[in-house]
Amino acid sequence: MARRPLGQLEAEVLAALAAADAPLSAGDLRGRLAGDPAHTTVNTILSRLHAKGMVTRERAGRQFVYRLTVDESRLVAHRMHRHLRHASDPHGVLGQFLQELSPDQEQVLRDLLNEQ
Template identity: 35%
Template structure:
């Protein structure tokens, strides 16, 4: 999975944070609180995200309503999996990663590993 471009990420982060379907106009209104952007630009990028499989869309009157097809966590996991898959030494990459994370992140990783182990044992 390819990393998102800047505007793609802005759109996805808003949709993930909102946890509800939204139109390109909804996204534009929120982005325009920080910087001016054209409706056509947001609409085009939302359509690109739909073609990439990142957004599902349903027609609501004349507008498309967009919903993420994956969670932020699933997207992040796919990026991490791609990075590991491209590395000839995934164990070394993981060791380097663990050396760089905070103690809270390390505890979150241990907790996630325990949860997966419990699910796989059931």
């Protein structure tokens, strides 16, 4: 099985926390992530996200449970802007992005642009 880049695993952990109705432990998160990552790997990611201020943690018995502290949509939008800023061909990147949207996603984007 191929390893995911840490940035991708961080994003998957953040997405799982964003979708959760309650704080999650590392074990809970492992069950929500594809590929069955090691418990120590999930703990490492959670520690890094906590150090970055992106999650809070509190004791729940002998373990910690984690909750997202940032708005996921703002976080993803910031990453998209950062990547676009560093692209040598931002027009091409946006064109490729649009080509990969589903019809529903394309409609959402059109509606958002019409609101501006």
